[in-house]
Each structure stands twice: as C-alpha cells, then as structure tokens.
Amino acid sequence: MRLSSILIFYMLLKSFCYAQNGDKNEALLKKINLTTDTAQINALNTLAGNLARPEPSQALIYANQALNQSKSLNYKEGEAKASNTLGVLSWLSGDYNQALTYLKIAFTFYSAAGKQSELAGIYNLLGLIYCRTGNYKLSEHNYSEALAIYKTLNDTDGTARVFSNLGIVYSEKGDLTKALEYYLKASKIKGDKSANIATNIGIIYGEQGNLTKALSYYTRAKEISYQLKDKNGIANSYSNIGTTHYNMDNFDSAEVNFIRALKFYTEVENKNGLGETYYRLGIISASKGKTAEALSQYLKALFIHYSIKVGKTRPFLLFSKGRNKV
Numbered sequence: 001m002r003l004s005s006i007l008i009f010y011m012l013l014k015s016f017c018y019a020q021n022g023d024k025n026e027a028l029l030k031k032i033n034l035t036t037d038t039a040q041i042n043a044l045n046t047l048a049g050n051l052a053r054p055e056p057s058q059a060l061i062y063a064n065q066a067l068n069q070s071k072s073l074n075y076k077e078g079e080a081k082a083s084n085t086l087g088v089l090s091w092l093s094g095d096y097n098q099a100l101t102y103l104k105i106a107f108t109f110y111s112a113a114g115k116q117s118e119l120a121g122i123y124n125l126l127g128l129i130y131c132r133t134g135n136y137k138l139s140e141h142n143y144s145e146a147l148a149i150y151k152t153l154n155d156t157d158g159t160a161r162v163f164s165n166l167g168i169v170y171s172e173k174g175d176l177t178k179a180l181e182y183y184l185k186a187s188k189i190k191g192d193k194s195a196n197i198a199t200n201i202g203i204i205y206g207e208q209g210n211l212t213k214a215l216s217y218y219t220r221a222k223e224i225s226y227q228l229k230d231k232n233g234i235a236n237s238y239s240n241i242g243t244t245h246y247n248m249d250n251f252d253s254a255e256v257n258f259i260r261a262l263k264f265y266t267e268v269e270n271k272n273g274l275g276e277t278y279y280r281l282g283i284i285s286a287s288k289g290k291t292a293e294a295l296s297q298y299l300k301a302l303f304i305h306y307s308i309k310v311g312k313t314r315p316f317l318l319f320s321k322g323r324n325k326v
Helices: 022-034 037-051 056-073 076-093 096-113 116-132 136-152 156-172 176-190 195-207 211-228 231-247 251-267 271-287 291-308 314-325
Strands: none
Touching: 022 037, 037 056, 037 076, 056 076, 076 096, 076 116, 096 116, 116 136, 116 156, 136 156, 156 176, 156 195, 176 195, 195 211, 195 231, 211 231, 231 251, 231 271, 251 271, 271 291
C-alpha cells in the first residue's frame, strides 16, 4: 500500500506572523496589563495573532478574551479581529464548521468597512476549508476572489499564497501538471523561503515517483518550519518525510518520523494531524506484524476523526482500511 503525503495549505494573513521575537510578545503582555478598553483588546488580538501557529492553545485564550471584551464594549473591529483569529485556530485544529462560523462574523465587518486585505485573507481561508472538505468548486471560487483583491492591492505575498493553494486544488483533482504550474508561479514570487511551497513541490515529485527529490523538498520545508518555530509545519514535514520513507520501504525511518510528527501535533492540538498520524503508524505496526498495537492505533485514529467529524464516511474508511491491514 502506498501512502500519500500531506498537502500544505498556505493560509496565514499578513497579521498572523510567527512569534520569532519574544521581546515583542513581552511588550504586548505588559501593554495588556497596563491598558484598558480598546487599547487592551487591540494588544490581545495582536498577541493572539502572533501565537496562532507556534502556541495555538495560548492564542486561543487571548483571542477569546479579546472577543468577550469586544462584545461587552460593542467594539466591532475588535470582535472581527478576534473572530478572524479564532477562525484560523479552528481551521488549524480541524474544526471546519466552527471556523466558518467565526469567519462569517469577521467577513461581515470587513465587507462593510471595505477592508480589502482582510477580506482577501478570509476568502483565502474559505478556499482552504472548502478544499479540505472536498468542495473544489467553492474552493476555486473563493481563491479567485482572493486573487483578484491581492492583484488589485499589488500584494505579491498574497498572490503567492493563492497560487500555492490553487496548486493544491489541482493536485487534489489529479491534474499534477496544472498543480506544478501554480506551485512554480508561487515559488517564483517567494523564492526559497516558503515551507508550504517546498512541501507541495515535494508532493508532486513524490506523485511522479521521484521519492529522493521529494524527500529533499520535505527536508527543506522542515528546516524552514524550525526557523519559523512553526510547530504545525514541523509536524507536517515529519509526516511527509515519514510517508516518503514508508513508500521507499524504509519502515523504521518512517516510524521514527511519524512519532516525531505525533509529538508536535499533540503540542499544537491538531486533531486532524493526530488522526492521520495514528492511522499511518497503524499501517506500519500492521506491516511489522504487531496486530494489537496496530488495532490500538487505528482505533485512536477512528475516535479522533469522529470527534472532529471529518466527513460522514472518513472514520469508517480509516477503520476499514486499518482492519484490512491487520
């Protein structure tokens, strides 16, 4: 059985930067403690955005605090920013329905306020969600809306994000040539600085059977993710490296990398990643004849996917595949 790698969606808005500078976050914490009203809410929202990727559990606390205080003060912009962050965090954790609920709140405000950059970011994230749930038509529609805005704003980073994500849509649809075309458009803009693009190019090479080249791109994506302190990115990289080793029949190396992925997915509470990784570990355990261990891992995958409701048939598919492997 051949495993598939995990496509990496290019999601972050400009305001959602990685927390590479602890001093900035310390300054925000001081501001939160020394200010009140909208100034405090703005600091909470900025801090939540900074921590969305590296420390999502902390980001969730600050975003909810910002949301509650914004509602009590009827501060609509603060509520929109907090809802946007909560939408991102829900997407990262695999709770797509909750993400759509939060994003609707943010979209309503940004649309009325004419905030084009923020609207483009939401369109992009909606494209990610619909692609992840298999609604490619809606995904492409939202990406087209985002792309039109980014081009109007001359936002090259945003344009690169959408190009990369459109590549994923075509990859999911099986059009690898078109997918690679979009990835290369994104790569031309971003150069050798994007873990997401490196990952997705690696996936194309993997699908074409060039596993050695795929492995080199996944390794590069891992290095970039470590530099950015992006735990989700690190986890995805380890998962893809493990998948490639599995497809090269290097089961021990695959297992090591899946276990590493599991560690980081646990830290960021990425349930979708956890479910997929337990499933992959189950396949390896079954390949090694460890039936009881494989069954335990398949069951963990099953219950995790039930808890986040990843489609009506996905949990049964996971368990069915796992059971056949045992």
